[in-house]
Amino acid sequence: MRMPHRLAGAVLLACALTSAAAWAAEEGASRQRPVKEVADLRIPVGAGGALPLYVSADWSHPLPNIARAVLILHGVRRDADHYFRSALGAQSAAGRAGNASIMIAPQFLTAEDVDAFGLSSDTLRWTFTGWEAGDPAIGPEPVSSFDALDAILKRLADRRLFPNLRQVVIAGHSGGAQVVQRYAIAAKGDLALTQQGIAVRYVVADPSSYAYFGVERPEPSIAANCSGYDSWKFGMADRPPYLADAPAAALERAYVARRVIYLLGTLDIDPEHPALDKSCMAEAEGANRYARGHAYIAAMRARDNGTPNHSAWDVPGVAHQEDKMLTSPCGLQALFDVPGCESDSKPAR
Secondary structure, three states: OOOOOHHHHHHHHHHHHHHHHHHHHHHHHHOOOOOOOOOEEEEEOOEEEEEEEEEEEOOOOOOOOOEEEEEEEOOOOOOOOHHHHHHHHHHHOOOHHHOEEEEEEEEEOOOHHHHHHHHOOOOOOOOHHHHHHHHHHHHHOOOOOHHHHHHHHHHOOOOOOOOOEEEEEEEEEOOHHHHHHHHHHHHOOHHHHHOOEEEEEEEEEOOOOOOOOOOOOOOHHHHHOOOOOOOOOOEEEEHHHHOOOHHHHHHHHHHHHHHEEEEOOOOOOOOOOOOOOOOOHHHHOOOOOHHHHHHHHHHHHHHOOOOOOOEEEOOOOOOEEEHHHHHHHHHHHHEEEEEEOOOOOOOOO
């Protein structure tokens, strides 16, 4: 006996909702499980902290053949090993442009990761989401995840190690893109590079949310019933110590002056994606990552400062897939200046 169409539709909907809930639960659980691998190298941060990271070349001695450094930041699962492999894949796909590049993938761990691997006491660790916003580490000292990025940029600025470095690209996808977008607002470490004529670029690919400078949001009815919608990392209120002292207007001037490329997968439109931030703070920015990205870009263009150094590039046919984003024509152009991106690559006005 055949099931009536309405009943069949209801059953399919119930199954879809159940599957979505299961995926969301699994995604949340995966964030709290220890990572599968810890990066093999360390860089000192602060007075006594150490950050794990992967590096594609031995940067303990001079590297005169390196003209470009590309930092790739991992997502919410802290799987820097996977993102490092993705970075190496993009480097290979870039051909000749990738040959003179060094690829770097820092890893922001949690206390659970440190305990599971028996790591040394100086290993920096954050809460499950605190590293995304530049919060202080919970041990061994309260340095920001942004301080950790500053330490990497300081090493790249050392002309004894990198005498011919010309470009540094700081890129992230998903949770890593959330870090990059906020760091592009707050960064202190890029000054040592720009003072030496080393260009710095920020590549923000498909984050769940953005930090707004004003109080307006694309979904005002949601914002009206969401007490934290304008708190950091979504707005300028209640900023962490790393950027608490700077006026919001000064942070905005610095942000619009920096070179920022937003990469948006045209198929990253699932409002129930298990890794999508569904808090009211994020929902106030739009229904899905693609919508949130374009809404944020429009909001920035409408502000008095404009965004003269920012570009928004659609990546056709790509959903929430970091490998495809990084190796797409737009991804390769953003990371390595390889021509081929068919999106409007002119700076947004």
